[in-house]
Amino acid sequence: MTPADSRALMQRELDDQPNLLPAIAEALLHAAAPLRPEPDRAIWVGGCGDSLFAAQAIAHHARTLGRDIRPASAAEMLWDAPVRTGDTVVGISLSGSTRRTVEALSSAADRGARTIAITLNADSALAQVAAATLVLPYTPVSRAIPHGLDYHVTLLALTALLGEVDAAAVGALFAERTAPILEEVRQTAASLTPEARVFFLGGGAALGSANYGAAKLHEAGGLLSFAFEAENFAHGANFVPNPGDHIVLCGAAGRADARTEAMAEPLSRLGVSTGRAGLEPGLSPLNAAFAAGLHAQALCLAIAEARDLDVTDPGRGSPAAEVQRELFAWQAG
Numbered sequence: 001m002t003p004a005d006s007r008a009l010m011q012r013e014l015d016d017q018p019n020l021l022p023a024i025a026e027a028l029l030h031a032a033a034p035l036r037p038e039p040d041r042a043i044w045v046g047g048c049g050d051s052l053f054a055a056q057a058i059a060h061h062a063r064t065l066g067r068d069i070r071p072a073s074a075a076e077m078l079w080d081a082p083v084r085t086g087d088t089v090v091g092i093s094l095s096g097s098t099r100r101t102v103e104a105l106s107s108a109a110d111r112g113a114r115t116i117a118i119t120l121n122a123d124s125a126l127a128q129v130a131a132a133t134l135v136l137p138y139t140p141v142s143r144a145i146p147h148g149l150d151y152h153v154t155l156l157a158l159t160a161l162l163g164e165v166d167a168a169a170v171g172a173l174f175a176e177r178t179a180p181i182l183e184e185v186r187q188t189a190a191s192l193t194p195e196a197r198v199f200f201l202g203g204g205a206a207l208g209s210a211n212y213g214a215a216k217l218h219e220a221g222g223l224l225s226f227a228f229e230a231e232n233f234a235h236g237a238n239f240v241p242n243p244g245d246h247i248v249l250c251g252a253a254g255r256a257d258a259r260t261e262a263m264a265e266p267l268s269r270l271g272v273s274t275g276r277a278g279l280e281p282g283l284s285p286l287n288a289a290f291a292a293g294l295h296a297q298a299l300c301l302a303i304a305e306a307r308d309l310d311v312t313d314p315g316r317g318s319p320a321a322e323v324q325r326e327l328f329a330w331q332a333g
Contacts, residue, residue: 001310001312002310003304003308003309003310006144006145006309006310006311006312006313007301007304007305007309007311009141009142009144009145009311010145010146010148010297010300010301010304010311011301012141013141013145013148013149014148014182014297014298014301015178016141016149017148017149017152017174017178017294018172018174018175018178019171020138020149021153021156021170021171021174022167022170022171023167024136024137024138024153024156025156025159025160025165025167025170026167027137028134028136028137028157028160028165029160029164029165031134031135031137032134032157032160032161033160035116035132035134035161036161036162036163037067037088037090037114037116037161037162038086038088039066039067040068041068041086041087041088042068042070042083042084042087042088043062043067043068043069043070043087043088043089043090043162044070044072044077044081044083044087044088044089044090045069045070045071045072045089045090045092046071046072046073046074046076046077046090046091046092047073047074047093047098047101048073048074048075048093048098048100048101049215050147050150050151050154050212050215051074051092051093051094051098051101051118051154052071052072052073052208052211053151053208053209053211053212053215054092054151054154054155054158054208055069055071055072055090055092055158055208056071056205056207056208056211057155057205057206057208057209057212057289057293058155058158058159058162058205058208058286058289059204059205060204060205060252060253060254060285060288061159061162061205061284061285061286061289062158062162062163064285065162065163067162067163069162071208074091074098074101074103074104075104077091077104077107077108078100078103078104078107078332083107083108083111083113084111084112084113085111085112085113086112086113086114087108087113087114088113088114088115088116089104089105089108089109089114089115089116090115090116090118090158090161091104091105091108091115091117091118091126091130092117092118092119092154092157092158093117093118093124093126094119094136094140094143094147094150094154095119095120095121095124095143096117096119096120096121096123096124096125096126096127097121097124097125097126098126099328099331100332101126102125102126102129103332105117105126105129105130106129109129109131114131114132115129115130115131115132116130116131116132116133116134116161117130117132117133117134118133118134118136118154118157118158118161119135119136120135120136120140121135134157134160134161136153136157138153142312144312145219145311145312146215146216146219146220146297146300146311147216147219148216148293148294148297148300151212151293151297152290152293152294155286155289155290155293156170165286169287170290173287173290173291173294174290174294177291178294178298181294181295181298182298182301184275185275185295185298185299185301185302186302186305186306188246188273188275188299188302189299189303189305189306191273192244192246192273192303192306193244194307195242195244196244196245196246197223197224197225197226197241197242197245197246198213198214198223198225198226198245198246198247198248198299198303199225199226199227199228199240199241199245199246199247199248199272200213200214200225200226200227200228200247200248200250200277200296201227201228201229201230201233201247201248201249201250201260201263202227202229202230202249202250202252202256202260202292203229203230203231203252203254203256203257203259203260204252204254204255204256204257205252205254205285205289206230206252206254206256206257206260206288206292207227207229207250208252208289209250209251209252209277209278209289209292209293209296210227210228210248210250211227212292212293212296213225213227213248213250213277213295213296213299213300214226214227216296216297216299216300217299218314219300219311219314220300220301220303220304220309220311221304221307221309221311221313221314221316222314222315222316222318222320223303223309226240230256230259230263231256231259233263234263238267238270241267241270241272242271242272243270243271243272244271244272245270245272245273246272246273246274246275247267247272247273247274247275248274248275248276248277248295248296248299249261249263249264249274249275249276249277249279250277250278250279250292251276251277251278251279251280251283251288251292252278252285252288252289252292253278253284253285253287254285257279260279261276264276275295275299276295277291277292277295277296278290278291278292278295
């Protein structure tokens, strides 16, 4: 596969999402309805990587529904979270084989929690340890590229598990915004020097979107990128950006957005460019999460295009992939 071929897979995801996501949303609403957690109990949700970031990004939307959602990494749920009898623990792993997430769900069941797996694979290790499984009803374009469609389907799955979702509105959001966002971020990417780095800032649930954005650039050729809570960025990390870097301000339609938005003008004095993801007026918390995710997905592709990256090879010949396999193989004592 050539670098151009790899990026064509990302473009295909972007092109397909407006049509795929509404149909997936409808199927998930039907499948998730009998699995919805009790409304008056804590709901621990998470996993590793994008699974955690999706849980964080959806948190404000969930709380507007009156849900006591508690995003947590798989490791936190396994070793530190005070999961109690009667709580619900939702473990997310598209492959269903993420070791720590499997262990976290198994441990939660031992503590008397109700467990739900969200996965592509109904026969996976994660599904086997869960009391119930929400199977994601689609086939990924590719699991080798930075995950965009997969992330948005995970947001949909969590939304369907916690309440209702307007499938047509989701499709309309992606249909209306994909082309304009791509045009914007391609202009941004063309203006960045090879040394430029990207920072994603957000507060509250938008920190999940920021974490997701930085992760996409890590996956697209091992690009150096950072995610910070906007307020904490002001407390020291603001010394880190260099002139020519790019900062994406992420929103979640929450109270923290005003603080994030207010940073744009002062940051411009550092000689950086800024973009906005999910900060547009009038967005609901759910649509803000989708809009921020779409911006990060598109920016990842645009920078990969500008730098001619093979987005299926983030290690670029380094031993990183081998080291990752070794890290994943570690067994809890």
